[in-house]
Amino acid sequence: MKTKTKAQALLESSDSVKPSDIADYLAELIWGEFGISTCNEGELNDIIYLNKANSIARRAYGEDGFLACSEDEIKKILNVHPDLLKKSALARTKEMLGDEPAQEDTEKLAKIEAFFKAIDSFLYDVKRVI
Numbered sequence: 001m002k003t004k005t006k007a008q009a010l011l012e013s014s015d016s017v018k019p020s021d022i023a024d025y026l027a028e029l030i031w032g033e034f035g036i037s038t039c040n041e042g043e044l045n046d047i048i049y050l051n052k053a054n055s056i057a058r059r060a061y062g063e064d065g066f067l068a069c070s071e072d073e074i075k076k077i078l079n080v081h082p083d084l085l086k087k088s089a090l091a092r093t094k095e096m097l098g099d100e101p102a103q104e105d106t107e108k109l110a111k112i113e114a115f116f117k118a119i120d121s122f123l124y125d126v127k128r129v130i
Contacts, residue, residue: 019082020075
């Protein structure tokens with residue numbers, strides 16, 4: 001029996017997911033990593049806008065960059081700045097899963113798509129106000 005990872009359990013337990021949970025799930029699915037904190041720079045750059053994350057990490061924590069942050073700091077940065085996540089990672093994940101993904105992956109992907117739609121809606125509203 002396959003045990004569930006922390007990110008998989010979080011995605012299954014909640015109707016709304018945090019950006020850090022999405023990043024963890026994508027890292028696990030695409031590269032088999034145990035969450036985003038174990039990814040290398042190239043892998044991270046496929047999931048998030050790493051240059052932007054690096055400058056946020058420098059300002060917020062005085063670290064040399066995003067990769068130098070602790071796991072908790074990484075999660076805080078992602079959860080405060082959900083726009084760091086790349087939609088292209090979702091497309092890549094869908095491509096990897098193929099035409100008929102497992103039911104549990106379909107449900108997780110639906111939650112992630114809902115997250116990105118909420119972000120798009122929020123950003124649209126912000127642009128209208130500005």
